[in-house]
Amino acid sequence: MLVQNFPFFSIVLAMFSGILSSVLNGKQARNVSLGVIGSTIIMSAAVFFWCLGNGESYTYMMGHFPAPWGNEIRAGVLEGLTALLFSVIMLLSVLGGMRHTFEDVEPSKVNLFFIMIDLMLSSLLALIYTNDLFTAYVFVEINTIAGCGLIMIRQKGRSFSAAIRYMIMSQLGSGLFLIGLTLLYDVTGHLLMSPAKETVASIEAAGRYEIPMLVILAVISVGLAIKSGLYPFHSWIPYTYGYATPTASAILSGLVSKGYIFLLMKIFYRVLGQENVIASRMVNVLFLFGLAGMIMGSVHAILEEDTRRMIAYSSVAQIGYIYMGIGLGTESGMVAAVFHMFTHSATKALLFISAVGLYEVSGEKKDFRSLRGAGYRNRLAGVGFTVGALSMVGFPMLSGFISKLLFATSALQSPHKMMLTLIGLAVSTVLNAIYFLRLVITLYGRAEQVAVKGKQRCSFVFGGAIVCFILLNLFLGLMSQPVVRAITEGLEMFD
Amino acid sequence: MKGNMILLLPVVLPVLMGAIALGGKGFRGNRPLLLGVVFTGLAGGLLSTLLAVTGEAKLRLWQLTESVEIGFQLDGVGRFFAVLTVVVWFLAGLYSVTYMTHEEDESRFFGFYLIVLGVLIGLDFSGNLITFYVFYEMMTLTSLPLVLHERSKEAVSAGLKYLFYSVAGAFLALFGIFFFTAVLGDLTFVPGGVAEAASFRGKEGVLLTAVFCMVVGFGAKAGMFPLHGWLPTAHPVAPAPASAVLSGVITKSGVLALIRVVFFIVGPEQIRGTWVQQAWIFLSLLTVFMGSMLAYKEPVMKKRLAYSTVSQVSYILFGLSLLEPTAFVGALSHVVFHSLVKNALFLTAGAVIFQTGWRKVEQMRGLGRVMPVTLGCYTAASLSLVGIPPASGFISKWYLAQGALSSGCGAWTWIGPVILLTSALLTAGYLLPLTINGFFPGGDFDGRELEERKLLGKEPSWQMLLPVLLLSAGAVIFGCFPGPLLRMLSEIAETVL
Numbered sequence: 004m005l006v007q008n009f010p011f012f013s014i015v016l017a018m019f020s021g022i023l024s025s026v027l028n029g030k031q032a033r034n035v036s037l038g039v040i041g042s043t044i045i046m047s048a049a050v051f052f053w054c055l056g057n058g059e060s061y062t063y064m065m066g067h068f069p070a071p072w073g074n075e076i077r078a079g080v081l082e083g084l085t086a087l088l089f090s091v092i093m094l095l096s097v098l099g100g101m102r103h104t105f106e107d108v109e110p111s112k113v114n115l116f117f118i119m120i121d122l123m124l125s126s127l128l129a130l131i132y133t134n135d136l137f138t139a140y141v142f143v144e145i146n147t148i149a150g151c152g153l154i155m156i157r158q159k160g161r162s163f164s165a166a167i168r169y170m171i172m173s174q175l176g177s178g179l180f181l182i183g184l185t186l187l188y189d190v191t192g193h194l195l196m197s198p199a200k201e202t203v204a205s206i207e208a209a210g211r212y213e214i215p216m217l218v219i220l221a222v223i224s225v226g227l228a229i230k231s232g233l234y235p236f237h238s239w240i241p242y243t244y245g246y247a248t249p250t251a252s253a254i255l256s257g258l259v260s261k262g263y264i265f266l267l268m269k270i271f272y273r274v275l276g277q278e279n280v281i282a283s284r285m286v287n288v289l290f291l292f293g294l295a296g297m298i299m300g301s302v303h304a305i306l307e308e309d310t311r312r313m314i315a316y317s318s319v320a321q322i323g324y325i326y327m328g329i330g331l332g333t334e335s336g337m338v339a340a341v342f343h344m345f346t347h348s349a350t351k352a353l354l355f356i357s358a359v360g361l362y363e364v365s366g367e368k369k370d371f372r373s374l375r376g377a378g379y380r381n382r383l384a385g386v387g388f389t390v391g392a393l394s395m396v397g398f399p400m401l402s403g404f405i406s407k408l409l410f411a412t413s414a415l416q417s418p419h420k421m422m423l424t425l426i427g428l429a430v431s432t433v434l435n436a437i438y439f440l441r442l443v444i445t446l447y448g449r450a451e452q453v454a455v456k457g458k459q460r461c462s463f464v465f466g467g468a469i470v471c472f473i474l475l476n477l478f479l480g481l482m483s484q485p486v487v488r489a490i491t492e493g494l495e496m497f498d
Numbered sequence: 499m500k501g502n503m504i505l506l507l508p509v510v511l512p513v514l515m516g517a518i519a520l521g522g523k524g525f526r527g528n529r530p531l532l533l534g535v536v537f538t539g540l541a542g543g544l545l546s547t548l549l550a551v552t553g554e555a556k557l558r559l560w561q562l563t564e565s566v567e568i569g570f571q572l573d574g575v576g577r578f579f580a581v582l583t584v585v586v587w588f589l590a591g592l593y594s595v596t597y598m599t600h601e602e603d604e605s606r607f608f609g610f611y612l613i614v615l616g617v618l619i620g621l622d623f624s625g626n627l628i629t630f631y632v633f634y635e636m637m638t639l640t641s642l643p644l645v646l647h648e649r650s651k652e653a654v655s656a657g658l659k660y661l662f663y664s665v666a667g668a669f670l671a672l673f674g675i676f677f678f679t680a681v682l683g684d685l686t687f688v689p690g691g692v693a694e695a696a697s698f699r700g701k702e703g704v705l706l707t708a709v710f711c712m713v714v715g716f717g718a719k720a721g722m723f724p725l726h727g728w729l730p731t732a733h734p735v736a737p738a739p740a741s742a743v744l745s746g747v748i749t750k751s752g753v754l755a756l757i758r759v760v761f762f763i764v765g766p767e768q769i770r771g772t773w774v775q776q777a778w779i780f781l782s783l784l785t786v787f788m789g790s791m792l793a794y795k796e797p798v799m800k801k802r803l804a805y806s807t808v809s810q811v812s813y814i815l816f817g818l819s820l821l822e823p824t825a826f827v828g829a830l831s832h833v834v835f836h837s838l839v840k841n842a843l844f845l846t847a848g849a850v851i852f853q854t855g856w857r858k859v860e861q862m863r864g865l866g867r868v869m870p871v872t873l874g875c876y877t878a879a880s881l882s883l884v885g886i887p888p889a890s891g892f893i894s895k896w897y898l899a900q901g902a903l904s905s906g907c908g909a910w911t912w913i914g915p916v917i918l919l920t921s922a923l924l925t926a927g928y929l930l931p932l933t934i935n936g937f938f939p940g941g942d943f944d945g946r947e948l949e950e951r952k953l954l955g956k957e958p959s960w961q962m963l964l965p966v967l968l969l970s971a972g973a974v975i976f977g978c979f980p981g982p983l984l985r986m987l988s989e990i991a992e993t994v995l
Binding site: 411433440 | 657669677
């Protein structure tokens with residue numbers, strides 16, 4: 004089937020368009036990027052619906068070396084859905100931050116920016132589709148480099164130090180991940196996921212290599228946790244998200260961290276075996292870190308004055324939610340975690356992009372108080388920000404509420420963690436409400452002195468991006484049922 | 499979407515008109531057009547609600563998740579609250595026509611005023627707990643701009659306080675909703691409760707905790723201790739018609755929430771005689787007494803009325819907490835009476851501010867010479883809140899006391915009525931001095947200041963006077979002829995208890 008080639012096509016297309024863009028100018032590179040992301044959306048949708056229709060996943064052999072040696076891609080319902088949502092969010096983020104991209108980046112380097120976007124897309128897709136641990140590692144590195152480039156390309160003020168911070172923390176994470184892979188290769192002799200899983204199962208059954216397996220699990224989990232910014236490894240988040248150009252912030256916070264989480268889930272299910280992971284109690288560690296992140300991220304956000312850093316700290320809290328869901332160690336907890344991954348991607352990107360629109364009309368100051376009355380000066384951005392904030396707080400009808408509902412109902416199925424989860428959810432929700440609603444009220448407050456006279460008309464593209472984001476949020480909030488069913492089905496296909 | 503679409507009309511129409519009032523820039527300087535939109539919304543809401551409540555109807559909108567659906571259904575309690583809401587809303591809306599001339603941003607006020615009406619009707623028609631919760635949260639958010647209206651520092655901090663208490667309360671209640679979703683699955687409202695003792699076997703402790711969380715959480719909206727702190731701050735800063743409906747109607751949505759949870763989901767049998775019931779009775783009585791005491795000591799008129807709301811709404815909660823039919827009837831009739839009275843009182847306070855600028859009670863000496871009719875209405879409303887027969891407060895308090903005495907709740911059977919009586923005395927103490935000083939300022943009162951400011955005989959315009967007159971007349975007349983209302987409420991009580 005032609006459709007079965009699409010995952011491979013989309014990865015390679017994104018990669019080669021990066022190479023092509025290096026000889027183009029900024030505008031052409033932009034058009035290439037947009038075209039690639041657009042075609043990725045279509046191809047991911049095709050893959051998703053094909054898998055959903057056929058009710059099965061498939062592996063795709065690359066080159067002509069059959070397993071257990073070659074290099075494989077695997078696509079199922081969950082992979083297709085994630086790729087689809089990620090590329091949609093990527094497109095909207097690129098469109099929403101377009102004007103700033105051309106303002107923040109030196110004209111001669113705009114094409115470099117879009118090369119980074121292409122590489123980012125290709126590496127994210129590869130992380131989603133890969134069935135091979137070493138390929139995963141390679142694309143983790145590509146992803147890191149593209150991320151650094153996206154942060155640094157602003158070439159202003161603190162973006163260098165932010166990029167260096169990101170680089171160091173990310174390298175620490177990938178280093179740990181690599182050690183984990185090496186050990187795993189030592190123990191199993193495989194790099195492809197499926198044969199590795201069989202070997203792991205036989206090792207576990209024989210009761211051998213108990214300590215190395217635990218080390219592997221711990222090292223891989225911690226490595227990917229650092230890269231996705233789980234508390235207490237979050238120190239790079241506020242810098243990178245706070246000082247990059249808006250598109251980069253939206254992509255880094257909305258998508259990149261989720262790519263690693265997706266990889267971690269895939270390794271849990273497809274290599275180490277979810278039941279082994281639960282038996283090893285590693286999930287409890289993730290659960291506690293997640294809970295701590297939920298609370299501490301919000302506390303930091305409350306103490307923060309700079310709007311974008313506030314949104315960045317809120318990501319720490321939301322990543323905490325996702326890890327808490329994984330840490331519940333149940334099927335429904337995992338579904339909730341994946342759903343929250345989507346929720347957070349869509350919402351956080353919306354927040355970053357609409358925050359930009361509000362900044363533009365308030366004199367580009369960092370302090371959140373300077374945004375007073377900005378909701379009147381740029382109405383659409385104000386509405387977008389309000390919807391995003393309400394969704395993060397967990398207002399019914401928006402996607403955040405559904406994730407909280409899913410978390411809470413799945414918590415009720417694991418008796419030991421029930422109270423902790425519910426209390427964590429309640430406390431963090433109230434904390435979320437404190438800083439997000441404070442921001443929203445500021446937006447509609449009475450401006451003491453209007454920073455920028457008159458209203459700036461927001462561009463058509465920006466407006467369209469915001470409206471699409473809002474619709475995406477409403478879709479996840481109102482029609483969550485098919486999404487949840489697809490996630491459940493996709494997780495079942497992982498085994 | 500399946501069912502009778504007429505239920506959607508009273509929800510959507512006001513919201514739509516509100517959105518038009520909010521969005522239209524052309525209204526600036528074109529007041530008649532704005533008022534036209536507003537009254538289309540109000541009158542449309544009124545008529546369609548009256549039309550909707552006459553029939554039996556059910557409406558399923560869509561599935562939110564597999565077990566959760568969003569839908570409406572009509573029952574006695576819903577009809578009762580919806581009609582009350584929409585009538586009071588219409589009268590306070592009429593009052594706003596004049597009152598809002600001295601405030602800014604009229605179109606924003608009227609826009610959100612209408613939207614809240616639609617949301618409240620949705621709340622009353624909700625067919626299950628999740629739908630109810632959705633509208634409950636919307637109500638908090640859409641009523642927030644009414645509190646924030648002046649956008650002064652004081653208003654913003656009051657708005658934040660309102661928001662945090664409401665959100666904290668709602669999420670406390672959400673814990674209970676999560677629990678019931680997991681245990682019961684289907685949360686459609688059924689008179690007498692859907693829960694059966696069997697489904698909670700082994701989870702009694704969690705069940706009671708969840709119910710308690712919901713009592714405290716939803717109690718926040720009704721101003722029940724310990725989450726009452728926002729009410730005396732938030733209600734007075736809003737423009738007078740908004741304070742009136744916030745105090746008179748929106749606090750009742752907390753009451754409705756508790757009715758729905760206790761009598762339609764959990765079932766009164768599950769909590770009868772448990773610590774939750776004891777705690778609920780205790781908290782409501784504490785609030786009754788505390789609210790009255792605080793009102794007695796408060797010098798600012800609107801704040802005094804807000805503290806009085808804290809106290810009076812807890813009368814209703816006390817009646818519910820007894821889980822006894824007579825007390826239930828008393829509680830629901832107090833919902834009506836308090837709504838009418840508190841709206842009349844707040845609108846009077848607003849009229850005084852509008853005509854004279856006086857805010858403190860001590861400034862209002864000689865008010866009887868300025869606006870005798872208004873003060874007369876105030877007096878009638880006050881007397882019925884105190885509970886002097888034949889005005890309406892007497893009826894509800896009679897039923898509450900009767901219910902308490904026959905409830906068999908241990909010592910509460912006599913402590914309850916004692917506190918109710920003490921609080922009634924305090925009510926007279928904080929409401930009537932205005933009447934006395936207003937009509938009989940005393941021999942040493944110097945009327946020259948009133949003459950200089952040309953205040954003598956300066957009644958407010960008919961749009962302001964008429965609602966006050968109707969509301970206070972309603973409060974008295976319902977007391978004289980309570981029969982039909984009480985019969986209807988007894989029927990409701992029979993189905994749930």
